[in-house]
Structure formats: structure tokens, C-alpha cells
Amino acid sequence: xxxxxxxxxRTSFFSTKVHAVGDYLIGVVLISLPWLxxxxxxxxxxxxxxxxxxxVLLLATVTDYEGGLxxxxxxxxxxxxxxxxxxxxxxxxxxxxxxxxxxxxxxxxGLLLLLGGLTTDRKPAYKKTVRAL
Numbered sequence: 292x293x294x295x296x297x298x299x300x301r302t303s304f305f306s307t308k309v310h311a312v313g314d315y316l317i318g319v320v321l322i323s324l325p326w327l328x329x330x331x332x333x334x335x336x337x338x339x340x341x342x343x344x345x346x347v348l349l350l351a352t353v354t355d356y357e358g359g360l361x362x363x364x365x366x367x368x369x370x371x372x373x374x375x376x377x378x379x380x381x382x383x384x385x386x387x388x389x390x391x392x393x394x395x396x397x398x399x400x401g402l403l404l405l406l407g408g409l410t411t412d413r414k415p416a417y418k419k420t421v422r423a424l
Contacts, residue, residue: 303412307366310411311351311358318348321400330393339383339397343376356415366415370408377404
């Protein structure tokens with residue numbers, strides 16, 4: 292399989308195991324936050340968070356990492372999805388037009404998804420090979 296060249300600086304601060312736990316936590320938070328913060332009555336503000344939460348949870352179950360149940364999706368694809376979803380979720384208050392009512396939860400959680408996609412290892416620990424000297 293193609294191995295990406297290593298950058299001259301460290302880009303991955305989180306293991307895939309930590310990322311897996313974070314995926315399930317952030318998925319539940321994304322889905323429940325509109326009700327916890329009291330803006331579930333505004334569909335424009337509600338559905339970006341709920342949709343992102345459901346997609347994050349579904350992707351977590353099918354990703355080939357420690358938290359995946361079915362292990363069908365490569366971690367690199369998962370991280371790309373996280374970056375895309377984070378960007379769209381963070382911009383959704385302005386794209387959909389509800390920024391005058393609520394925008395911080397979408398922006399903060401979108402940035403968390405984006406950061407997670409940028410700072411997580413691309414290979415699960417159980418897939419890394421040890422090279423002899």
C-alpha cells in the first residue's frame with residue numbers, strides 16, 4: 292500500500308484510539324446539543340448539527356481503526372471526511388443563514404472536527420509495521 296512521506300515536523304498529536312473515543316463522544320454531543328442549548332425549534336440551526344452527528348457516528352462504526360465495528364473505511368478517508376465536515380459545519384450558520392440566532396456551537400464543533408482531521412495519526416497502531424535496523 293502507498294505510504295505517505297513524513298513531513299519534517301510532527302503533524303499527528305492524537306492516536307487513532309483517542310480519535311475513536313472522540314468520534315463517539317462528539318457524535319452524541321452534536322446530536323444532543325440543539326436540545327441542551329434550546330435552539331431545537333429552529334430547523335436551520337438544528338439539522339446541520341444532527342446530520343453531522345449521525346454521519347460522524349456512522350463513519351466511526353465503519354472505519355478501520357480501534358473504535359470501528361465493521362472496519363471498511365480507511366483512516367485517511369475518515370480524516371478527510373472529518374476535515375470536510377468540520378469546514379462545512381463551522382460555516383453552516385452563514386451558509387444556511389441562521390448566524391444571527393446561533394453560531395458558536397456550530398463554529399466550535401466544526402473547528403474541533405477540522406482539528407481532529409488534521410492532527411490524528413493516519414494509521415491505527417495495529418497496522419503500523421516495525422522496521423528492523
